[in-house]
Amino acid sequence: MSVTLNPGFTEVRTRFAPSPTGYLHVGGARSALFNLLFAKHNNGKFILRIEDTDQARSTEESLKMMIQDMVWLGLNWDEGVDPVTLKDMGAYAPYRQSDRLAIYKKVADELIANGKAYYCFMTDEELEAERARVKAINQNAHVESPYETWTLDQAKAELAKGKTAVVRFRTKHLRKDYLLNDLIRGEVRFPSDMVGDFVLLRSDGMPVYNFCCVVDDYMMKISHVLRAEEHLPNTLRQLMIYEGMNWPTPQFGHISLVLDDDRQKLSKRKGAVACDQFMKDGYLPEALNNFMALLGWSHPEGKEIFSMDEMIKLFTLDRVNASGAVFDRVKFKWMNAQYLRAQDNQTIWNQVKPYLVAAGISLPKEAGDTAWQMKSVETFKPKLEILTDAVALYQSLDDSKFEISEESNEALSWEPTKAVLTTWKNQIEAHATETFTEADFVAIENAVKTGANVKGKNLFMPIRVAVIGKPHGTEVKLLVPLMTKQSLLTRVNKVLSRI
């Protein structure tokens, strides 16, 4: 049940550290979810840190969208950026890396002072040439900087002349294998020469991911780093920095990637991977969380549908598997339908209504009544998988959108159809009230049956066409009570004029 902490840590603290460069992606959301589940399962804290050191790509707008998506999903964090004010919230502030520049600078200076890092004055051209050289060797070679051998005084003199430099971490003397005991993958051995001298600080003074990540994780006392597998190779660099600073290392767990149908990393280019898009399409956040959890984790009893509380209660890393998982949209839709239909009708109506309004669907005036609303939800519910489905469903009640579909032609061509529809029309016309009950409809249908002397599909298919313009769909008996006499007459007249 409880989890071990590395020396130097006193409580479980996890973090999600997105860079605000776009919408929240399901891969990221899943990492956030796992971090939250792990933290909460172990009575720990979940932190949201903003990695905005890439100033060219980070925007405040993205930050807001990202936070909005997290809030929508209910992935609530204990520390980080306040979801409303966007101000720092927590004891380890600031939580935006762009506000922590002085901290990184200080650590870098320390690394430089004790020889663990050095200034490198290579120009872009020189770097390019060096990369070409290394590529030609075609071995496990790395870019080598001629400045690695410079003394600090030499470098400082160069700096004094106004030259700019990056700060590189020195790896030459670290030629040994690094062993990582990954929480999910077990022992991972990184060979000694896997990386060359890597950049800590850019020439403009901005820190690079692997560096600020370590500094922040250390200073924010992050005990467990759960992140996507793509970061596995980064871990070696980070381990080197921890070692260089003599800092206690957290435990790492690398979660598998979320894949596209083609088994490649789910990409923003291949559509609908943004949480925001799922929200707009009418997926429920609970369903997304549930579905994401199942991408790599499994319920101990094999359950497929479970609440966030249940996940927190049962989430353990030993049930997280190491292989990549394809994001199956079809199953996701099924799961969403389960969540959607498990709600009460009033809740569903409240969720559906904005979509109807947005789509400009005009409903009969009875739609203002709760009774009508509940009845409509009840009849359409079996076909609702995502909220946007409601548009097409309710559209069948909008007279201005009434059309006779191509597939109706067959039913309209049947010999007795004209008699059926004429009788239907007369019956509707003769109806005493403006609306119908289920029983009214049954009575009318029976009257048509005897009046036109037709039964079976020859009877009900034409009627359905006269009601919704299609031979298939929702049960007419349930549909008619949602419509008005006027509406039904308009429709049958239109259909009749086609025969």
Added chain:
RNA sequence: GUUCCCAUCGUCUAGUGGCCUAGGACACCUCCCUUUCACGGAGGAUACAGGGGUUCAAAUCCCCUUGGGAACGCCA
């Protein structure tokens, strides 16, 4: 190319040496319910990548092969 990671039905997965003639879910097929389409119910087909070991016993442990993926930036 180099390094690392991964490998059970089409997909998500259960399985941690005997309970596996491999279980569940989505999708698919059949039937039932239904005067349509759905929903719901009952069945069905479909998988341990291959080859070597270890062991009385292997989907489970080891090795090799093959396949897939990721990373190799002054992106994160």
